[in-house]
Every structure is written in C-alpha cells, then in structure tokens.
Amino acid sequence: xxxxxxxxxxxxxxxxxxxxxxxxxxxxxxxxxxxxxxxxxxxxxxxxxxxxxxxxxxxxxxxxxxxxxxxxxxxxxxxxxxxxxxxxxxxxxxxxxxxxxxxxxxxxxxxxxxxxxxxxxxxxxxxxxxxxxxxxxxxxxxxxxxxxxxxxxxxxxxxxxxxxxxxxxxxxxxxxxxxxxxxxxxxxxxxxxxxxxxxxxxxxxxxxxxxxx
Amino acid sequence: xxxxxxxxxxxxxxxxxxxxxxxxxxxxxxxxxxxxxxxxxxxxxxxxxxxxxxxxxxxxxxxxxxxxxxxxxxxxxxxxxxxxxxxxxxxxxxxxxxxxxxxxxxxxxxxxxxxxxxxxxxxxxxxxxxxxxxxxxxxxxxxxxxxxxxxxxxxxxxxxxxxxxxxxxxxxxxxxxxxxxxxxxxxxxxxxxxxxxxxxxxxxxxxxxxxxxxxxxxxxxxxxxxxxxxxxxxxxxxxxxxxxxxxxxxxxxxxxxxxxxxxxxxxxxxxxxxxxxxxxxxxxxxxxxxxxxxxxxxxxxxxxxxxxxxxxxxxxxxxxxxxxxxxxxxxxxxxxxxxxxxxxxxxxxxxxxxxxxxxxxxxxxxxxxxxxxxxxxxxxxxxxxxxxxxxxxxxxxxx
Numbered sequence: 023x024x025x026x027x028x029x030x031x032x033x034x035x036x037x038x039x040x041x042x043x044x045x046x047x048x049x050x051x052x053x054x055x056x057x058x059x060x061x062x063x064x065x066x067x068x069x070x071x072x073x074x075x076x077x078x079x080x081x082x083x084x085x086x087x088x089x090x091x092x093x094x095x096x097x098x099x100x101x102x103x104x105x106x107x108x109x110x111x112x113x114x115x116x117x118x119x120x121x122x123x124x125x126x127x128x129x130x131x132x133x134x135x136x137x138x139x140x141x142x143x144x145x146x147x148x149x150x151x152x153x154x155x156x157x158x159x160x161x162x163x164x165x166x167x168x169x170x171x172x173x174x175x176x177x178x179x180x181x182x183x184x185x186x187x188x189x190x191x192x193x194x195x196x197x198x199x200x201x202x203x204x205x206x207x208x209x210x211x212x213x214x215x216x217x218x219x220x221x222x223x224x225x226x227x228x229x230x231x232x233x234x235x
Numbered sequence: 236x237x238x239x240x241x242x243x244x245x246x247x248x249x250x251x252x253x254x255x256x257x258x259x260x261x262x263x264x265x266x267x268x269x270x271x272x273x274x275x276x277x278x279x280x281x282x283x284x285x286x287x288x289x290x291x292x293x294x295x296x297x298x299x300x301x302x303x304x305x306x307x308x309x310x311x312x313x314x315x316x317x318x319x320x321x322x323x324x325x326x327x328x329x330x331x332x333x334x335x336x337x338x339x340x341x342x343x344x345x346x347x348x349x350x351x352x353x354x355x356x357x358x359x360x361x362x363x364x365x366x367x368x369x370x371x372x373x374x375x376x377x378x379x380x381x382x383x384x385x386x387x388x389x390x391x392x393x394x395x396x397x398x399x400x401x402x403x404x405x406x407x408x409x410x411x412x413x414x415x416x417x418x419x420x421x422x423x424x425x426x427x428x429x430x431x432x433x434x435x436x437x438x439x440x441x442x443x444x445x446x447x448x449x450x451x452x453x454x455x456x457x458x459x460x461x462x463x464x465x466x467x468x469x470x471x472x473x474x475x476x477x478x479x480x481x482x483x484x485x486x487x488x489x490x491x492x493x494x495x496x497x498x499x500x501x502x503x504x505x506x507x508x509x510x511x512x513x514x515x516x517x518x519x520x521x522x523x524x525x526x527x528x529x530x531x532x533x534x535x536x537x538x539x540x541x542x543x544x545x546x547x548x549x550x551x552x553x554x555x556x557x558x559x560x561x562x563x564x565x566x567x568x569x570x571x572x573x574x575x576x577x578x579x580x581x582x583x584x585x586x587x588x589x590x591x592x593x594x595x596x597x598x599x600x601x602x603x604x605x606x607x608x609x610x611x612x613x614x615x616x617x618x619x620x621x622x623x624x625x626x627x628x629x630x631x632x633x634x
Contacts, residue, residue, distance in 0.1 A: 086520050106425040106449060206428060214449050215394060215497065216517055222450035 026213070026220055028069045029083055029091035031076035035205055038113035039092045045231045046224075080105055080208055089213035090221060095203040096182055100143045106214050108225050111205035112232050116184035118146070120198040123171045128197050131178055132156065140170035141180040150180065150200055168192040241343045241351030252556065253354065253549050255386055257336055260356050260547065263382050264334040267375055269358050272333045274315035280305040286314050286506045286532060294341040308340035312357060313506075313544060317532050320361050326540055329362020350550075357526070357546030364530055364541035366477070369510045370484035372543045376524055377490045379547060380514055387557035388516070391523065392493050394452065395481060395512045396500025398527070399474030404445060407468040408436050422501055425449070440466045448499035455482050457496050481510060506532045512545070518555040523548055567593035574598055 030039045040052040048068050062071040074082050076094060080103040083091040091105075094114050098107065120139075122131045131137070137158035141147045144162045151158055161176050168188050170176040182203060183189060183196065207228065209221055238244065245253070261271070280297055287295070287310070296308040309315055312335050320331055336356045343350045358375065360368055373395065380391045401422065405415050414435065421429050427446060436442055444465040451461055458479050462472065478496055485491050500511055507527040514524030526545020568587075572580045577598060584594040 084520070104425075107428050108449075110428045110431070209449075210520065211425070212515055212517060212520055215392070215452055215495070215515070218450045218452045222447075225450075 024070075025067075026069045026090060026217060026224075027072060027088045029072045029074045029079045029088035029093075031079045031092060031094070032073050033076045035076065035092065035094060035114045036073070039111075039205065042111060042113055042228070042232070046227050048227075077101070083208050083210050086210050086212060088210070089217060090207060090209045090224070092205055093208055095201075095206050096143065096146075098206060098208070099146045099201070099203075102145070103208075104211065105208040106211060107206050107208055108221070109207040109228055111207060111228070113205040115202070115204045116182045118143075118180065118200040118203050119183050119196045120150075120178060120180055120200060121168075121183070121189055121194045122178040122197050124193050124195050126177070131197060134177055137178070138176040139178050139180055140167050140176035142167055143180060147180045168194060239351070240346070241349060243349045243352070249553070252386075252553055252558070256383060256549055256552060257356060259382050259386065260379055261334070261336070263379060264358055264375070267332070267371075267378075269332040269334045272316065272319065272335055273337070274309070274312065274319055274335070276309060276338070277306045278309055278315055278318070280307045282318055283307055283310065283314050291341075294344065296340050296342065310341045311339050312337070312355060312546065313359065313529070313542075314532070316359050316361070316544075317540065317542065321540060326362065329540070330368075331361045332358070333361070334358035353551075354549040355546045356549060357544060359542055359544035361540055361542045364509075364528070364543070366480050366484065369528060369543055370481055370488075372526065372545060373481065373485060373494075373510070373512060374488050374490055376512060376514060376526060376545050377485070377493060380493070380524065381490075383552065387559070388523075388552055388555060389557060390518070391514055391516045391555075392495055393512055393514045393524070394495050394497035394500050395478060395510065396497045397474040397478055397510055398507050399470060399477070399509070400448075400498050401501060403468060403470035403474055404441060406470060407441055408439055408445075410436065422448075441468070444471075451498035452495055454491075454495065455479065455486075457498070458482075461498065477510070510543075514547075516555040519551055521548070521551050523551050523555065567595055569595045569597055571597045571599055 028043075030036060030043075043049050044052045046068075050066050060073050062073075072082060072088050074088075074091075077097055079088075079091045079093040080097055080101060082088040083093075083105050084103040090108075092111065092113075096118060098105075099118070122128075137156070138161055139147060139151070139158045140161040140163050142163060142165070144160050147160050151160075161170065163170065163175075167179045167181045169192065170179055171194060172192055178197065179194070180200070186196070189195065207225065214221055264271075280295070283295065284292070291310065295310050297305055298307075300306045316333065316335065320326065320329075320333075325331065334357065337354070338352050339355050340352055341350070358372075360372055373393070377393055380388065380393065401419075405418070408415075408418075410418065418430075418433065421427075421433070427449065431437075431446060436445075444461075444467070451457060453460075458475050461467070462475060467475070475498075482491065482494070482496065485494055497513075500513060506529040508530045509528035511527035512525075513522045515522045524545055524547045526543070528541075528543040530541040531539065532542065570580055570584060580596060584596055587594050
C-alpha cells in the first residue's frame with residue numbers, strides 16, 4: 023500500500039501545521055515544500071501532501087481524497103463532516119465568542135427584540151442559539167464580521183477571537199465565550215480501517231512531540 | 236418536468252448492471268436455501284419508530300393516510316420483515332430463511348446529495364440464534380461479495396465487531412445514564428478528542444481501551460493482543476471470545492481472506508444485539524454491506540424473535556464497480572425492410588429472437604438493409620442470405 027495522503031490547510035494554520043509535522047522523527051524539515059504547489063509528492067516525505075482551502079480540509083478527508091488531515095475545530099463545528107476526530111493539536115488556538123458593541127450591555131443585547139447576529143458560521147451559530155434559547159436572525163457573511171455591528175448590519179457577532187485586538191479596534195466586547203478552538207487531526211472513516219496501524223502510529227508520535235508544549 | 240430533489244433516474248446501461256448484480260445475488264441466496272419475500276413499500280410510522288435513532292427518524296419520508304394515521308416509505312427492510320414474521324404461527328414454525336430486493340427511502344443527509352432512494356438486496360435468518368447461525372450469515376455476506384467479483388467488485392473487506400464491546404464498556408464505566416448517552420453520541424460522532432477530555436472516567440483502567448477502539452482492528456491475533464494489553468471486564472472478554480469462535484468457523488470455511496476483526500465497529504441502527512459487520516471498499520466512503528444480529532427488535536411487543544441478517548447497497552456497489560467499457564454497449568440488430576416483405580421479415584425476426592438475438596423491425600426504404608448501430612452491412616433481397624449474415628455477425632460480436 024502506498025503512502026498516506028494528508029490534507030494541510032493553507033492560510034493561518036499552514037506554517038504551524040508544517041512546523042508541527044517537521045518535529046516528527048520520520049519527517050524531513052518541511053520548510054522546503056512551503057511552495058505554491060498544491061499537491062506534493064516527494065520520495066523523502068513520509069506522506070503525500072495536499073494543500074487545501076482551510077474550509078475544505080475536512081471535506082477532502084470525508085470524501086477520501088485525503089486519508090488524514092489537519093483542520094480547525096471551527097470548521098468541524100460548522101461543516102459537521104463525517105470524519106474521525108483523533109487528536110487536539112497545539113496550533114491555531116483561539117476562541118469562538120459572541121461579541122457585541124461596548125455600548126451594549128449583555129442584558130440589553132439578550133433582551134433585544136429582532137436580534138440580528140452576523141457570522142461566518144451559520145450552522146454552528148444556529149445550533150448555539152437554539153441550545154442557549156436565544157431567538158435571533160442570522161446574517162451569513164464571508165468576511166469582515168467585526169464590521170457588521172458598527173455599520174448597523176447586526177447587533178452582535180459570532181466569530182473566532184485570538185488576541186482580541188480586532189474586537190477592540192471595532193469597539194466590540196466578548197459577551198460570551200462559546201467554545202475554545204484549535205487544530206485537529208482528522209481521519210477518513212475507511213482509511214482508519216485500512217491504515218489503522220500507520221494512523222495510530224502517527225497519532226502516538228504527534229502526542230509525544232506535542233506533550234511538552 | 237423537474238426531477239424530485241434527491242431522486243435519480245437510471246438509464247439502460249445502469250439498470251442493466253444493477254439487474255446483473257441482482258441476478259447473481261438472488262441465485263446465490265437461493266442456493267443457500269433462502270426464499271424471496273416482498274413486504275409493502277409503506278409501513279405505519281409507529282412500526283418503525285422504536286427501531287430508529289433520532290437522526291434516522293428525521294430522514295424518514297412521512298405522510299398521513301386517509302384515516303389520519305402517520306405512514307412512512309420504508310427506510311429499510313428489516314423492521315418490515317420482523318413485522319411479517321412476528322405472527323404467532325410463523326414464530327412457531329421458525330426458523331425462516333428469507334431474502335428481499337427493493338427500494339428504500341431516506342431523505343438525503345444533505346440537500347446536496349442524491350440518495351433519497353436506494354436499492355437494497357438483503358436477507359434475514361429468523362428464529363435461530365447461536366454462533367452457527369451468525370457464522371452462516373457472515374459466510375453468506377462474504378460469498379455475496381465474492382460472487383460480485385466477476386462483475387468487477389474488487390478489493391473489498393468485511394469488518395466484524397460485536398455490540399457487546401461497547402455495551403460491556405458502558406456497564407464497566409462508572410457513569411450516570413445521561414453521561415452514558417453522551418459517551419454514545421461522542422462515539423457515534425467519532426469525536427475522540429472530546430472522549431479524551433471526558434474527565435470523569437479518564438483515570439479508569441478501561442479508558443485507554445476506549446480511546447484506542449478505532450485502531451483495534453486486525454486478523455485473529457488482535458483478539459489475544461487486546462486481552463493482553465487491557466484489563467478487560469468479563470463481558471468484554473466474552474464478546475472477544477465470541478468473535479474468536481466466529482473467526483475460527485469462518486476460517487474453517489476458508490473465507491477469512493477478506494475478513495478483519497474491528498473492535499471499534501459501531502453500527503447506525505440501535506437494534507443490534509450481538510455480532511455486527513460491515514463490508515466496504517477502499518474506493519467508496521460508504522459501506523457496501525451492513526448487517527448483524529438483532530434479537531430484541533420485537534421485545535417491546537413481547538414477541539421475541541431472534542434474527543440475524545444483512546443488506547447490500549446496490550448503488551454503492553455500482554459506484555465501486557470496475558466496468559469493462561466493451562460490455563457497456565447494449566446491442567441489437569435493426570432490420571429495415573420494404574412493406575411487401577413485412578410478413579417474411581417478421582417470421583425471420585421471430586426466429587432470430589428465439590435464438591437470443593434482439594431484433595428491431597423498421598418498415599421503410601426500398602431495399603433490405605441490415606444495420607447494427609447505424610452501420611450498413613448488407614443491401615439486397617435474399618432472406619436466407621440476411622439470416623446467415625446476421626448469425627455470423629452475431630457470433631463474431633459475441634466472441
């Protein structure tokens with residue numbers, strides 16, 4: 023059987039993912055492949071690598087285009103891909119929050135009639151609101167979420183926050199920390215059967231190199 | 236004239252492949268002494284309700300009949316067949332070996348998918364429990380997949396697991412009922428990160444076993460290894476021993492080549508009580524065959540009837556089928572003839588059809604023409620000569 027195919031997200035988590043994998047004993051330094059190539063097949067690499075759009079990484083794995091993948095928990099929460107979620111990785115750490123303008127208190131926000139919440143994560147937000155018993159209209163945006171309250175598009179937002187700098191710049195505050203988010207190692211449900219030894223081995227090794235972080 | 240969302244039309248070449256599979260499988264099941272049954276397409280929703288999980292319930296097509304009762308298109312056959320055989324006189328004349336072929340209906344799991352209607356072919360052994368029956372069913376599942384090899388279903392595998400492993404774990408772990416439910420959900424969602432953070436049991440000696448479940452897969456040795464590596468409780472050891480006995484019977488049948496023991500195998504339907512199994516191919520993300528033992532499906536209606544069975548998903552099998560492009564062509568012969576030859580051409584066509592040559596008659600033209608897919612091969616008026624040419628051509632196409 024050939025090498026495992028691993029899907030690595032481009033963007034925010036790409037460098038961190040490559041740095042993490044480079045620490046594995048069987049892996050050469052990966053900074054060389056930091057190219058614009060989307061599929062990397064090299065003899066000295068223990069895997070075939072596919073670079074994917076961050077939101078697509080777990081979909082590649084779900085449909086078996088990759089056996090394993092690295093993906094943000096935020097994407098898993100939104101897409102609910104049918105994949106094995108095997109390991110929490112110490113990369114891409116941030117928090118999913120409900121945030122509102124500094125001028126609006128928490129009580130004012132939750133009492134508001136016809137509440138509007140802007141987000142890039144409509145499925146996740148709908149489930150969260152349902153569980154919390156909050157009735158609101160969701161405004162689905164692709165970017166610049168934090169701009170929605172100042173321009174009057176929404177009363178609050180559900181989004182990822184790492185340092186909080188963007189929130190402060192837009193005069194927003196965290197109303198509720200919904201869930202911590204970080205990178206995850208996921209596996210295709212058929213690959214985990216066929217390659218259970220190799221995947222198990224990789225999980226154990228990753229656990230080892232991340233345990234003292 | 237729009238196609239209903241989630242539904243799919245099948246054109247001749249596809250239907251042909253499906254019927255070929257059906258033919259091979261029906262033949263096999265009959266050889267093993269199974270007889271065909273045909274439950275109706277709709278059932279009262281209340282019949283199905285108890286056997287389905289929450290997600291499966293949402294995916295059932297439901298509507299109201301003229302008396303205001305909720306009815307459903309069958310989402311699978313097993314419950315219908317259990318209903319058929321729950322009658323007292325049939326329970327008393329057990330065992331019954333039956334098979335079925337037909338459509339099942341489930342709203343697609345996503346609006347982007349086309350899988351509202353699937354063809355299932357499966358069988359049930361009703362009224363008998365015990366390891367020999369389980370082994371018979373697994374051997375038949377393997378024989379079914381092996382029989383499909385000649386139709387291009389290659390590199391399949393069959394994973395065997397046991398519900399007792401998960402149940403044994405649940406009974407051994409000190410958890411409240413809501414925690415047990417939560418644990419079950421996490422396992423179904425395959426979220427091992429959340430499992431690892433399940434702090435109330437993280438110091439339990441069986442916790443490492445739980446976390447390793449997806450990797451505990453292999454041939455017979457995996458059973459001994461697991462017993463040596465983890466402090467298993469008696470119900471777990473019992474389940475493992477059962478799987479070893481099954482393995483030994485399957486290997487006495489010389490069928491173990493494609494079989495793997497998979498201790499982490501969890502099936503979607505909640506009604507399984509013993510051995511469970513799943514056939515799949517590296518070329519598809521969905522199982523090709525699923526089955527297991529479900530002795531308590533009828534227990535709620537106090538007419539217990541032990542049963543074991545499986546179903547094959549024909550569309551998924553076709554997805555992984557390697558199709559020989561030559562065989563895909565359907566072929567028939569078109570004879571074009573002038574009106575005055577109508578009567579003699581009809582006699583000739585009937586003769587050829589009896590020999591298994593598909594003939595299409597087209598009345599027009601002045602000359603007699605013999606065509607195969609628009610290719611003209613003969614022009615003339617001699618009937619005997621046409622017949623000879625057609626037969627010769629047919630033989631050369633056939634070989």
